[in-house]
Structure formats: structure tokens, C-alpha cells
Amino acid sequence: MTLDPAAGFSQTYGEARERFLAAAHRRGLFVSHHVHPIARGAQGEELAIDVAVQGRADARNVLLLTSATHGVEGFCGSGCQLNMLHDDAFAAEVRDAGIRVVFLHALNPYGFSHLRRTNEDNVDLNRNFRDFSAPVAPNAAYAEVHGFIVPATWPPAPENEARMAAYIQERGEQTLQAAVTGGQCEFADGLFYGGVRAAWSN
Numbered sequence: 001m002t003l004d005p006a007a008g009f010s011q012t013y014g015e016a017r018e019r020f021l022a023a024a025h026r027r028g029l030f031v032s033h034h035v036h037p038i039a040r041g042a043q044g045e046e047l048a049i050d051v052a053v054q055g056r057a058d059a060r061n062v063l064l065l066t067s068a069t070h071g072v073e074g075f076c077g078s079g080c081q082l083n084m085l086h087d088d089a090f091a092a093e094v095r096d097a098g099i100r101v102v103f104l105h106a107l108n109p110y111g112f113s114h115l116r117r118t119n120e121d122n123v124d125l126n127r128n129f130r131d132f133s134a135p136v137a138p139n140a141a142y143a144e145v146h147g148f149i150v151p152a153t154w155p156p157a158p159e160n161e162a163r164m165a166a167y168i169q170e171r172g173e174q175t176l177q178a179a180v181t182g183g184q185c186e187f188a189d190g191l192f193y194g195g196v197r198a199a200w201s202n
Contacts, residue, residue, distance in 0.1 A: 003087060008079035013106065013113035014045045016078040020105045023085035024052035036200060039120040041113035049201065050105040054091065059100035066104040069125050071111015071118070078112075081105060107201050119199055127183040127194030128202050136194065138186055141179035146187050149180060 010016035024031050029052045036047040065084070067077025081103050084090050094101055106112050110120040118124055130136075148156075148163040168176055185194045 003083055005079070005083060008081075008083035008086070009075060010078060010082075012043070013041055013047075013074065013109060014043060016074065016082075016112070017048070017050060017106065017109075019082055020052070020078060020085070020103075021050060023082055024050075024103070027052075027054065027085055027091065029054050029085075036109065036120075039110045039200075041109070042115070043113070045113065047106075047109035047113060049107060049109060052085070052103040052105070053100065054085075054103070055094045055100035056098050057100070059098055061097075062100045062102060064102045064104065066107050068106040068108050068112040071106075071108040071113075072115045073117075074106055074108070074112035078105060118193070119201060121195060121199060122188060122190075122193050123195040123199045124183070124192050125199060125201055127185075127192060128199045130194070132197055136185045139179075139182055139184040141175075142182060142184040142190065142192075143186065145176060145179050146184075146190050150187070150190055 010019055021031065031050060031052045034049040034051070039047050041047050065081060067081055068074025084101075085103065108119045108125055110116070111118055145164075145167065148160045148167070151157060151160045164176075180191055183192045183194050184190060185196055187193060
């Protein structure tokens, strides 16, 4: 069977979810649904993390394949998962190897549907899977740049542009990038926000 990789890609979260579930059911896989209790999609649709399991239930080796940790990136991950579910050769290899494959579809369904990197709480899930019993050290470097990285108005005021240009001239672009992408938990409206508690997806 020859697969067309492009055929696995969908236009919306809703379409991607529908196609993923249909492909999993065609394979006869066990599927579970974790529906978001509050948030809705961009078209008012239900949001869920769907999990399909392929292979032996008693397998010693398990491969976990996730999509949409950063919501809008879900189009790529979902496309790959869908193509794998349609691939007879892959299914045969899973069976013959005696392994188990867990397809977790749309870890961040809100971001997937709303075309956002973050979830419904502006949380970057890559920075949310951690121990919340211990306080997180403040990111002083991010605190210094938050004021001009997240402007009060859009497009940014000339003052924001000037502050950013001055910072880059004094410290360089790499320092700015490190300050922003290092992650932070103090500014809920900020970039790379890790949250102060486990997100729903977590």
C-alpha cells in the first residue's frame, strides 16, 4: 500500500480529530476520550485528548506518540499519526515486534483548534510538566524584558520598539532570545509561561 503523506493533513482541529478517530476505529483499536470540561474550540466544538492503543496489551515495550503539545503544531503531528494508522506495513511491524503503540492525539486541543501555541490558560505545556510542590525560581532575565516583549497595545508603540532595539544593541539578540525562551511562571500573560499548577492537559 502506497501512502500519500500529504493526505494525512487536515484543515481544522475538528477535521483532524474526526479523521484520527475514524482511522483508529477502522484498525479496531481501543480508544479513550478525555473531554475538556469547560473550554470549547474555535467553532464551538468539543475539545478532547483522544488516545488510541495499538499492539499487545502485555507488551514490555511501549512507544508513546503525541501530537499538539504546542497546539497549532498539531496539524503536523496529527497528520503523521493518521498516516501511521493507515499504514498496513506499520501495523504488521507493531504486531510482529510484540510492542504496544499509544497514539495520544492533541495534548493541547485548545491551542490546536484556536491556532495558538499555548493552551486555554496561556500555558506552554512544555514548561508545565514538572513538580509543583516546590517553588520555581523567578526568571529575572525574562522579568526585565516582559514590558517590551508583551506590549500593552498592538501593534507595539514606538517606545516598545525603541526599548527592544536598545536592549539588543547593548546585550545582543542571543541574550534576548535566552531571556524569553527560558520559561517563566510569574507573568500569566507572558511568553513561555509555565503556569502555577498542573494544566488540564497535564
